[in-house]
Amino acid sequence: MYHSGARPLLVWPIHDPQGLVLPHIAAILPDLKTLFSGVFAGVTAATLAAHAGAIARLEADAFFSVLVHPARASLGDQFLSLYRRACDGLDPERLLHLCFPDRVVFALRSHHREAFVRDMLACSAWGAPLLYQRSEAAWASHPANYATAERLGIHLCALVVGRPLDLAWCHLAVPVARLAAILPVISRRDMALLAEIVWLLREDLITRDVDWLAWEDPFLLGQEAESLRREREASAEETRKRLAYVQPILEMLFAAHVQGVTS
Numbered sequence: 574m575y576h577s578g579a580r581p582l583l584v585w586p587i588h589d590p591q592g593l594v595l596p597h598i599a600a601i602l603p604d605l606k607t608l609f610s611g612v613f614a615g616v617t618a619a620t621l622a623a624h625a626g627a628i629a630r631l632e633a634d635a636f637f638s639v640l641v642h643p644a645r646a647s648l649g650d651q652f653l654s655l656y657r658r659a660c661d662g663l664d665p666e667r668l669l670h671l672c673f674p675d676r677v678v679f680a681l682r683s684h685h686r687e688a689f690v691r692d693m694l695a696c697s698a699w700g701a702p703l704l705y706q707r708s709e710a711a712w713a714s715h716p717a718n719y720a721t722a723e724r725l726g727i728h729l730c731a732l733v734v735g736r737p738l739d740l741a742w743c744h745l746a747v748p749v750a751r752l753a754a755i756l757p758v759i760s761r762r763d764m765a766l767l768a769e770i771v772w773l774l775r776e777d778l779i780t781r782d783v784d785w786l787a788w789e790d791p792f793l794l795g796q797e798a799e800s801l802r803r804e805r806e807a808s809a810e811e812t813r814k815r816l817a818y819v820q821p822i823l824e825m826l827f828a829a830h831v832q833g834v835t836s
Contacts, residue, residue: 580610581668581696581746583677584659586652590619593793595627597678604681605636608693609670612637615655618644649762656756665750668701671770672744679789689785696746699781702774705744708782714798715788716805722815726768726822733830734775740768740822743786747774765821772829 583605589595605612614637621628621641631637640658642651659669670693680689696703712720726740741764755773759766771778790805791798805811 579664579667580608581670581693582659582663583609583612584615584655584669584671585612585674585677586615586617586655587620587674588617589674590617590623592624592627594675594678595620595624597682597793598627598631598674601678601681602636604686604690605677608690613640613655613659613669614638614674615640615642615651615658617642617651647762648764649759649766652766653756653759656752660749660753660756663749665748665753667749668697668746669749669752670696670744670746671752675789675793676743676786679787679792680785683785683787683792685785685787688783692781692783692785700779702745702747702751702777703779703781704738704742704771704774705746705786706739706742706780706782707786708784710784711782711787716802716811718806718808718812719788719815722812722819725819726826729823729826730771733826734772736775736778736780738771738775738778738780740771740826741819742767742771745770761821761825763821764818765825768822768825769829772826 587594614631616628616639618641628639628641632639638658640655642654646654656671677689680686692705707715712724723739723741727737730740731737751774755770758773759769761769788798788802790796791801794801
């Protein structure tokens with residue numbers, strides 16, 4: 574069970590060259606400063622190039638610790654460098670919320686705000702590591718091709734691990750010591766790195782299904798949800814995009830399971 578009097582910290586990878594998320598951060602900042610004691614933000618080079626002013630404003634606020642990734646860094650290396658930075662010098666029991674700013678913006682600027690705040694405040698009582706998973710209501714809000722592709726990993730995980738864990742997760746609360754312990758053994762350098770983290774924490778991972786992980790794109794794009802969902806479901810390109818990042822997740826799970834069986 575996680576116990577600590579200090580407020581947790583957010584750990585955010587920020588890739589937002591289109592500027593869909595950054596303009597919302599000022600609006601949610603009062604809530605962030607109530608719930609958390611700071612944000613570790615890993616900013617991609619493309620985001621910095623497109624929005625230098627917005628990133629400078631984050632850097633000017635002591636609440637944010639900003640790490641700008643090299644332009645050629647792989648996705649996995651970006652995650653790892655950010656997670657290492659977040660663990661560096663902190664109390665081993667300090668709780669880190671590894672998540673994504675678009676999801677947090679949506680949760681705090683939608684009708685899910687009250688539930689999100691309540692869950693963040695209650696987190697320490699539930700224990701950690703804690704994986705927030707999409708509820709049935711949250712999955713129902715996503716386009717069918719998104720949900721079908723990403724739930725492949727969940728179904729396979731249930732078969733292999735005996736538990737339906739969301740390998741393409743959006744929000745994970747983990748103590749510094751637990752994250753620091755697994756970082757050196759993470760081998761993936763793509764989106765499957767997130768799945769590998771869940772795999773490494775699987776034995777004592779706590780899960781909680783939440784509605785506030787509903788589909789955030791309609792809010793961020795300012796579009797009507799049903800029409801946007803139909804558009805995405807009809808798009809072969811969107812289906813290919815989802816399968817492209819689910820494939821390495823499935824490969825990771827197969828490889829990890831086979832290694833575990835044969836070792």
